[in-house]
Amino acid sequence: xxxxxxxxxxxxxxLEITGEIPISKFLQKAGIPLDTxxxxxxxxxxxxxxxxxxxxxxxxxxxQAVEEKPLRAPSCKIxxxxxxxxxxxxxxxxxxxxxxxxxxxxxxxxxFAPPSGTxxxxxxxxxxxxxxxxxxxxxxxxxxxSRASAPNHxxxxxxxxxxxxxxxxxxxxxxxxxxxxxxxxxxNPLLHELCRKARRKVSEIExxxxxxxxVMCHIFLGLSPETIGxxxxxxxxxxxxxxxxxxxxxxxxxxxxxxTIPSIxxxxxxxxxxxxxxxxxxxxxxxxxxxxxxxxxxxxxCDSGKLFGCAAAAGPAFEGSGILCGSRxxxxxxxxxxxxxxxxxxxxxxxxxxxxxxxxxAIIDFLACGFRSGLINEMGRFNxxxxxxxxxxxxxxxxxxxITHSCLLMDKKNAACEYPLMITEADIESALKxxxxxxxxxxxxxxxxxxxxxxxxxLFLAGGFARYIxxxxxxxxxxxxxxxxxxIVLLGNSSLGGAYLALTDSDARESFDSIVGKxxxxxxxxxxxxETNFIDALMLPNFNKExxxxxxxxxxxxxxx
Amino acid sequence: xxxxxxxxxxxxxxxxxxxxxxVQKSVTEExxxxxxxxxxxxxxxxxxxxxxxxxxxxxxxMLIAARAMQAGLSLIEPALTKSGHKSLGKxxxxxxxxxxHDIGKNLVAIMLKGAGYEVDxxxxxxxxxxxxxxxxxGSKVILCSALLTTTxxxxxxxxxxxxxxxxxxxIGGAPVTQDYANxxxxxxxxxxxxxxxxxxxxxxxxxx
Ligand code: B12
Ligand code: FES
Numbered sequence: 001x002x003x004x005x006x007x008x009x010x011x012x013x014x015l016e017i018t019g020e021i022p023i024s025k026f027l028q029k030a031g032i033p034l035d036t037x038x039x040x041x042x043x044x045x046x047x048x049x050x051x052x053x054x055x056x057x058x059x060x061x062x063x064q065a066v067e068e069k070p071l072r073a074p075s076c077k078i079x080x081x082x083x084x085x086x087x088x089x090x091x092x093x094x095x096x097x098x099x100x101x102x103x104x105x106x107x108x109x110x111x112f113a114p115p116s117g118t119x120x121x122x123x124x125x126x127x128x129x130x131x132x133x134x135x136x137x138x139x140x141x142x143x144x145x146s147r148a149s150a151p152n153h154x155x156x157x158x159x160x161x162x163x164x165x166x167x168x169x170x171x172x173x174x175x176x177x178x179x180x181x182x183x184x185x186x187x188n189p190l191l192h193e194l195c196r197k198a199r200r201k202v203s204e205i206e207x208x209x210x211x212x213x214x215v216m217c218h219i220f221l222g223l224s225p226e227t228i229g230x231x232x233x234x235x236x237x238x239x240x241x242x243x244x245x246x247x248x249x250x251x252x253x254x255x256x257x258x259x260t261i262p263s264i265x266x267x268x269x270x271x272x273x274x275x276x277x278x279x280x281x282x283x284x285x286x287x288x289x290x291x292x293x294x295x296x297x298x299x300x301x302c303d304s305g306k307l308f309g310c311a312a313a314a315g316p317a318f319e320g321s322g323i324l325c326g327s328r329x330x331x332x333x334x335x336x337x338x339x340x341x342x343x344x345x346x347x348x349x350x351x352x353x354x355x356x357x358x359x360x361x362a363i364i365d366f367l368a369c370g371f372r373s374g375l376i377n378e379m380g381r382f383n384x385x386x387x388x389x390x391x392x393x394x395x396x397x398x399x400x401x402x403i404t405h406s407c408l409l410m411d412k413k414n415a416a417c418e419y420p421l422m423i424t425e426a427d428i429e430s431a432l433k434x435x436x437x438x439x440x441x442x443x444x445x446x447x448x449x450x451x452x453x454x455x456x457x458x459l460f461l462a463g464g465f466a467r468y469i470x471x472x473x474x475x476x477x478x479x480x481x482x483x484x485x486x487x488i489v490l491l492g493n494s495s496l497g498g499a500y501l502a503l504t505d506s507d508a509r510e511s512f513d514s515i516v517g518k519x520x521x522x523x524x525x526x527x528x529x530x531e532t533n534f535i536d537a538l539m540l541p542n543f544n545k546e547x548x549x550x551x552x553x554x555x556x557x558x559x560x561x
Numbered sequence: 562x563x564x565x566x567x568x569x570x571x572x573x574x575x576x577x578x579x580x581x582x583x584v585q586k587s588v589t590e591e592x593x594x595x596x597x598x599x600x601x602x603x604x605x606x607x608x609x610x611x612x613x614x615x616x617x618x619x620x621x622x623m624l625i626a627a628r629a630m631q632a633g634l635s636l637i638e639p640a641l642t643k644s645g646h647k648s649l650g651k652x653x654x655x656x657x658x659x660x661x662h663d664i665g666k667n668l669v670a671i672m673l674k675g676a677g678y679e680v681d682x683x684x685x686x687x688x689x690x691x692x693x694x695x696x697x698x699g700s701k702v703i704l705c706s707a708l709l710t711t712t713x714x715x716x717x718x719x720x721x722x723x724x725x726x727x728x729x730x731x732i733g734g735a736p737v738t739q740d741y742a743n744x745x746x747x748x749x750x751x752x753x754x755x756x757x758x759x760x761x762x763x764x765x766x767x768x769x
Contacts, residue, residue: 381619381622
């Protein structure tokens with residue numbers, strides 16, 4: 001037994017700990033919103049703490065920190081090594097509770113005819129892997145009376161869906177913990193906030209409808225998502241039973257009920273079901289495409305009334321993960337960058353707060369402007385001469401003794417963090433992989449059905465990320481097809497929109513059930529073209545230049561000037 | 562024969578069509594393909610690998626070059642087998658059970674071939690039996706690739722089933738770390754395709 005003294009912002013806590021479990025687990029137990037993006041793999045470095053006193057073990061070696069010489073270490077890789085351990089958790093190691101969350105949605109024509117008999121209050125919930133958004137609805141009129149959102153507190157345990165599955169597969173206790181993190185730590189506080197804002201009582205909430213990906217819905221209902229993590233990725237169930245609010249410990253009326261929107265498959269959840277409905281792709285005369293532009297990039301093609309779905313697995317690069325100065329969309333994150341070959345960066349941050357990191361939309365801008373201005377070549381490499389000439393060059397040696405070239409966006413003086421803000425070539429590589437996955441999925445899905453991109457009549461993009469990016473830049477880096485730029489429709493948070501419809505429109509709710517069995521799942525890995533398309537799409541904008549005529553024409557025009 | 566600069570550049574730049582054209586011509590003209598391989602193709606891939614480990618080249622360029630290399634290799638492979646080409650040793654590679662991500666694995670396989678190894682490519686979704694059967698066929702090193710945190714634990718099963726035989730296990734893939742390799746008792750770990758070759762070199766006592 002040893003004693004751990006924790007300081008985090010204005011919180012200080014002490015607790016008894018043992019030496020067998022990594023420190024990060026105790027921090028989480030103590031309620032610290034520790035960011036463990038790689039689930040304690042020791043690779044993301046997000047969970048770093050500053051040990052100010054005491055000894056600890058790391059890789060079997062004993063380290064001793066004294067006040068004059070504090071030591072930094074990833075908390076998931078260190079263990080208590082003595083009687084006492086004092087440490088500080090810097091704010092950069094806590095997941096930010098101020099993430100910008102999109103709670104707007106676009107709805108097709110609908111009517112107010114709730115499937116449940118409730119006339120008091122209803123709550124429509126979108127459970128995302130990273131964020132949760134809820135609207136409180138007056139069930140007499142169907143009017144949204146308040147909105148609230150928060151990060152999904154499960155992030156403290158694991159960052160992405162797959163890691164969440166791994167965590168939930170660690171036994172019933174872990175599953176229960178994850179369920180309590182979503183219900184008791186995330187949804188319940190939001191329900192209270194919603195009611196406070198609307199001057200109503202949580203006990204008036206009689207009905208809740210939930211939309212989310214398959215894994216999130218499983219964990220919410222206490223079902224194990226384990227089978228979704230392994231071949232053939234089958235969920236325990238596609239249709240979820242109606243559940244009582246009481247059994248889920250939700251802050252609602254004692255007699256309240258919960259309706260969860262069904263899932264198509266392990267990687268196409270209720271959020272895809274409602275996306276298909278809201279985008280009306282099945283009604284389009286020709287072919288139409290729906291993409292939820294997130295980490296899994298669920299993509300659905302409707303071709304002559306038939307549905308085909310796949311997940312592109314883009315990864316979390318655009319959420320700032322695996323990017324040196326990457327950040328989620330929190331206040332202070334750089335969200336827009338504009339520049340030309342003078343490399344005078346025109347930067348704007350979320351809420352105009354002092355810059356503290358770079359979020360996904362800015363990374364897209366950076367690639368687009370960088371490519372246009374000749375700072376980045378088609379392979380994603382920097383023009384180092386240009387960087388040096390403009391005093392923007394920065395390099396450092398990684399732990400594996402490699403030199404990493406970077407572009408300095410802002411020095412330490414001007415940034416609101418302890419390091420200069422920069423983008424490295426490795427960051428560019430991560431972003432290229434993510435954008436290539438999206439483009440390759442679109443192209444492969446279409447060609448597997450004998451369709452060309454030009455034949456698509458509309459491209460619907462769902463999700464907050466799509467809402468905030470510069471679409472033109474997303475096209476010019478080769479993430480989205482150039483020929484579809486005029487045909488893009490932004491849906492906002494369609495998952496939340498779907499939950500709202502499930503609450504208020506019985507026809508829509510019935511349609512959701514009938515959509516579930518329709519899409520045929522396309523396994524991208526079985527189509528050899530995917531690898532070729534992915535490799536082609538790793539280049540800026542693409543190895544096949546003819547797919548981006550306008551982008552390259554503008555580029556050449558600039559060079560000739 | 563000395564280095565065919567055009568072929569060498571074709572691989573470095575990932576010009577698949579050029580590579581196919583030159584290699585095809587040599588095959589039809591019955592030029593000694595082993596010389597093309599040893600004097601132009603392998604040096605090009607080695608150079609790419611070295612640049613990669615100096616961070617002068619990143620994954621996109623590597624994959625594009627590897628794709629051109631592979632196109633050339635598949636043309637000369639039949640002729641090589643016929644001529645009884647001697648390799649540095651036989652190794653096998655596959656993605657572990659449940660994992661279908663093979664782009665990284667394919668890159669590692671090409672780099673190994675490029676370095677002169679005979680590679681028994683077991684494909685995706687390989688269970689313990691598949692790896693063991695390859696050891697019975699003479700593979701000295703087993704290379705396991707995993708891209709999912711949910712499939713990574715299967716590497717432990719591979720390691721324990723191979724214990725006691727002379728074969729070595731090297732693991733890799735995006736979520737895999739040196740720490741993890743130590744934890745499950747794997748003989749080696751590689752962070753990227755070039756690292757994989759170096760690891761195999763050192764396990765088999767081959768000097769690069
Ligand atoms: C392409 C891709 C796919 C393709 C795969 C096609 C194919 N034929 O491989 C498709 C679309 C089919 C796919 C499917 C899935 N994917 Co996927 N995919 C990716 C993606 C975009 C790129 C992976 C890649 O090819 N990288 C390029 C190669 C060159 O890199 P690499 O594999 O890491 O290899 C390098 C090193 O690791 C090393 N290496 C590799 N193997 C070995 C072996 C040895 C011995 C050594 C020494 C070294 C070594 O050398 C290589 C070169 O340097 C990543 C996200 C991303 N942005 O990275 C997700 C990603 C890996 N997928 C993910 C997921 C979840 C899935 C799915 C389960 C669900 C889904 N969303 O579709 C399915 C499952 C399929 C399955 N059973 O395997 C997740 C994994 C998350 C996690 N924590 O585990 C990722 C990270 C994306 C995400 N959503 O976050 N995917
Ligand atoms: S290093 Fe990623 S959680 Fe600790």
